[in-house]
Amino acid sequence: MPDLHVVIMAAGKGTRMKSAYPKVLHRVGGLPLIEYVLRTAEPLNASSTVLVVGHMADDVSAALVGRTNLQFAPQEPQLGTAHAVLQAEPFLVGKSGLVVLLSGDVPLLSTETLRRMIAVHVETGAAATLLTAVLDDPFGYGRVIRSEGKVERVVEERDATPEEKRIPEINAGIYIFDLEPLFPSLKAIAAANAQGEYYLTDLPQVYRQRGLPVQTLQVENPREILGINSRAQLTEVGAIMRQARNEELMAAGVTMEDPASTYVGPDVTVGPDTILHPNVHLEGRTRVGSGCEIHADVRIVDSTIGDRVTILNFCLIRQSTVAAGAIIGPFAHLRPESDVGEDAHVGNFVELKKTRLGRGSKANHLTYLGDATIGAKVNVGAGTITCNYDGRAKHRTVIEDGAFIGSDTQLIAPVTIGRDAYIGAGSSITEDVPPGALAVARGRQVNKEGWVGKKKKGPGA
Ligand code: UD1
Ligand code: CA
Numbered sequence: 345m346p347d348l349h350v351v352i353m354a355a356g357k358g359t360r361m362k363s364a365y366p367k368v369l370h371r372v373g374g375l376p377l378i379e380y381v382l383r384t385a386e387p388l389n390a391s392s393t394v395l396v397v398g399h400m401a402d403d404v405s406a407a408l409v410g411r412t413n414l415q416f417a418p419q420e421p422q423l424g425t426a427h428a429v430l431q432a433e434p435f436l437v438g439k440s441g442l443v444v445l446l447s448g449d450v451p452l453l454s455t456e457t458l459r460r461m462i463a464v465h466v467e468t469g470a471a472a473t474l475l476t477a478v479l480d481d482p483f484g485y486g487r488v489i490r491s492e493g494k495v496e497r498v499v500e501e502r503d504a505t506p507e508e509k510r511i512p513e514i515n516a517g518i519y520i521f522d523l524e525p526l527f528p529s530l531k532a533i534a535a536a537n538a539q540g541e542y543y544l545t546d547l548p549q550v551y552r553q554r555g556l557p558v559q560t561l562q563v564e565n566p567r568e569i570l571g572i573n574s575r576a577q578l579t580e581v582g583a584i585m586r587q588a589r590n591e592e593l594m595a596a597g598v599t600m601e602d603p604a605s606t607y608v609g610p611d612v613t614v615g616p617d618t619i620l621h622p623n624v625h626l627e628g629r630t631r632v633g634s635g636c637e638i639h640a641d642v643r644i645v646d647s648t649i650g651d652r653v654t655i656l657n658f659c660l661i662r663q664s665t666v667a668a669g670a671i672i673g674p675f676a677h678l679r680p681e682s683d684v685g686e687d688a689h690v691g692n693f694v695e696l697k698k699t700r701l702g703r704g705s706k707a708n709h710l711t712y713l714g715d716a717t718i719g720a721k722v723n724v725g726a727g728t729i730t731c732n733y734d735g736r737a738k739h740r741t742v743i744e745d746g747a748f749i750g751s752d753t754q755l756i757a758p759v760t761i762g763r764d765a766y767i768g769a770g771s772s773i774t775e776d777v778p779p780g781a782l783a784v785a786r787g788r789q790v791n792k793e794g795w796v797g798k799k800k801k802g803p804g805a
Contacts, residue, residue, distance in 0.1 A: 351429060357422065361362070361573070454590065472520070473558075474560045482512050496549070500546055589608055596618075618632055624643075631649065647678070656674040676693075681697070683701070687703060689708055698715050706723050709725075722746065727752040742761070748767065749767045765779060
């Protein structure tokens with residue numbers, strides 16, 4: 345097996361996206377386009393991977409920090425796809441083998457297709473192998489012009505004659521090259537076309553003139569090669585990804601009421617017998633256990649949900665953990681680092697932040713719990729607020745097992761409520777409450793008998 349080098353073209357402006365951001369950073373199915381291309385290439389274990397970056401190159405490399413074995417080849421200015429590939433030359437000097445050339449805007453390509461291309465390339469002794477597809481609507485792609493079955497040249501949409509535009513076989517923009525003749529041949533390409541760019545697609549012609557054999561492989565599933573040039577195509581590819589992911593999950597035992605409106609990211613896991621209602625978004629590194637029910641309009645990001653958890657409508661959960669049997673919502677907000685214990689309840693209009701709510705504890709109505717450690721079997725009454733911020737620093741509230749916090753209580757942190765203690769409703773608690781004590785911290789009630797009658801008889805009556 346020859347040495348493999350992956351080159352990915354990702355320098356283009358993506359003019360048709362009408363965007364201030366680089367095209368390859370646009371997200372589809374929860375990940376930037378470029379991420380899918382890198383994941384497709386990864387299993388090939390290439391000895392080098394070069395990403396050609398240009399338009400907002402710093403943003404692209406910043407989005408990919410932490411990826412090892414990735415080299416960035418700057419292309420400035422961006423003079424076309426042939427010019428893009430040339431920028432990879434300094435990274436490949438003295439090397440040999442094959443170049444797998446990928447486009448940063450073709451996210452559905454499978455590793456299997458690349459493996460098949462490599463096999464065809466090696467078996468037929470080609471110098472270049474193009475991936476092609478036959479499309480019902482080839483508009484926008486380069487067309488493959490053949491004579492006697494062999495590739496003669498590729499013509500871009502803009503440069504094609506009406507007759508050529510009717511050819512349904514297109515160039516997918518994915519190639520295998522022998523490394524050795526690639527760069528010398530690229531240098532023979534001129535920018536003689538509608539866009540004044542150096543087209544990589546002029547290479548087959550150069551190869552033909554130089555007697556270098558060009559091979560093609562037609563992709564089995566044409567969806568794989570869909571390129572993203574516009575927002576509409578981004579949506580189209582997103583829908584294909586969603587459908588594929590949802591079918592996979594349903595096959596693994598997940599119920600989806602309406603897959604078309606259910607969004608489960610590529611790195612999310614969902615256990616069997618979990619029911620997902622419409623408009624559920626599961627994103628990032630989220631893991632959902634089995635036997636859960638997630639009702640409509642819930643968004644969960646980078647969180648772990650245990651088994652048999654019920655999440656009622658309209659909840660947002662981020663970077664948090666919910667243990668088995670808990671009930672969340674409706675309208676609950678778990679902000680980062682929240683940890684809801686087994687069988688605990690978090691009800692409507694309750695917000696948690698950096699808070700541990702222990703096993704079987706309940707905070708069911710209109711409550712803010714921030715920077716709090718709450719034990720097991722605690723009842724947090726309606727309208728309770730942890731006053732965790734004094735204007736400069738954040739402070740912790742500790743509520744021990746079995747405590748009862750009356751409604752409309754303010755817990756002014758730092759403060760500790762002892763085990764099984766009671767807080768009278770409407771209290772502003774500034775001092776620690778010992779275990780088993782009752783704390784009442786509110787104005788005393790005064791009843792003035794007959795006051796209303798006297799008022800009515802007085803001035804202004
Ligand atoms: C290209 C092919 C076309 C093919 C289609 C498949 C050329 C000339 N045309 O057209 O035959 O059918 O892909 O999707 O190659 N890029 C750079 N630097 C540049 C220009 C582009 O890195 O100077 C990158 C882009 O970021 C993109 C890729 O190359 O990732 C393809 O460029 P794009 O402009 O999208 O080419 P298409 O018009 O789609
Ligand atoms: Ca493209």
